[in-house]
Amino acid sequence: MRSMTLDAPTLEKLISAAVAAPSIHNTQPWRFRLDPDTVTLEIRAAADHGLHHIDPTGRALHLSVGCALLNLRVAVAHFGWEPVSRLLPRPGEPDLLATVRFGGTARTASSPRLYDAVWRRHSSRFPFSERPLPAAVLTELAEAAHSEGALLSSPAPRETDRLLQLTTEAERRNTADADRAGESRLWVRDPNHSDLGVPPEALGPQDSREQVPMRDFGAHRHPAVPASRPFEKRPSIAVLSTQHDSRADWLRAGQALERVLLTATAHGLRASLLHQALEWPDLREQLVPWPSDRRDHAQMVIRLGYGPQGPSSPRRGASRTLTEGASSVPR
Incomplete structure (x- = not known):
């Protein structure tokens, strides 16, 4: 257009x-x-x-x-x-x-x-199938991240297990920390009354195999959250990282993340973000796949696969995000 x-x-x-x-x-x-x-x-x-x-x-x-x-x-x-x-x-x-x-x-x-x-991309916190991701698609996702100045790594199975264990430990800490757990629960919102936050039905189930650590959000307090289900036995995990860790690098990482997610969506893939370990400095330092020839800074852990789209979360209307006086446009 x-x-x-x-x-x-x-x-x-x-x-x-x-x-x-x-x-x-x-x-x-x-x-x-x-x-x-x-x-x-x-x-x-x-x-x-x-x-x-x-x-x-x-x-x-x-x-x-x-x-x-x-x-x-x-x-x-x-x-x-x-x-x-x-x-x-x-x-x-x-x-x-x-x-x-x-x-x-x-x-x-x-x-x-x-x-x-x-317009079609949104996170899916539901189980994915066991269908493997094509190597050509993984290459294209890595190229998408590289075009925005970031690195996307697809770790081997043993390394994937280690990353999931780090995320599990982070989720345990988050649940035990009253301030963090309370802050997460605060952002579980009824979409009929709020255009921010995550609606309960979008939270998804927990993994009955206790292998894929999805964020709980205090889900046990919300009856709309599905019961636990078995997730994929071999999750496909990718780590997005940058060489430096300044505010500008965080913004570049966000652009790289979204280009990866849009590219994945275009290929029919679903994605969910496993951010928990990034919230603890000691765990974040361990997220970059090792061994590596350079010590990059992890910015996001992404779970990818084929599966259900899952419910979407609400968005604020454009008029509510424009500041006063910004609605005038050149004619």
């Missing part, structure tokens, strides 16, 4: 694409503002949507915003502009995480399958 006029309906579609991105606990920790003079969209952190116990450094918040930024870039290119993005453009405004300027006609053709995947 090509539309070189940024009118109100187009702006709404662009913001809707951005907010379709995944975010930790579906907190949607972003705000958008349009500068009509430069035709630039600003993406700012919504600090009131932060997880102060689970994500005290804001790393996961930056990853979430990075995912939204990638979706916005895909949508801007879909409508015919060249998305010119900058990370952390004004040091004096730490909440301004990125900007996207609408450049001239897009230099390369947009990918219809990625834009289509923006």
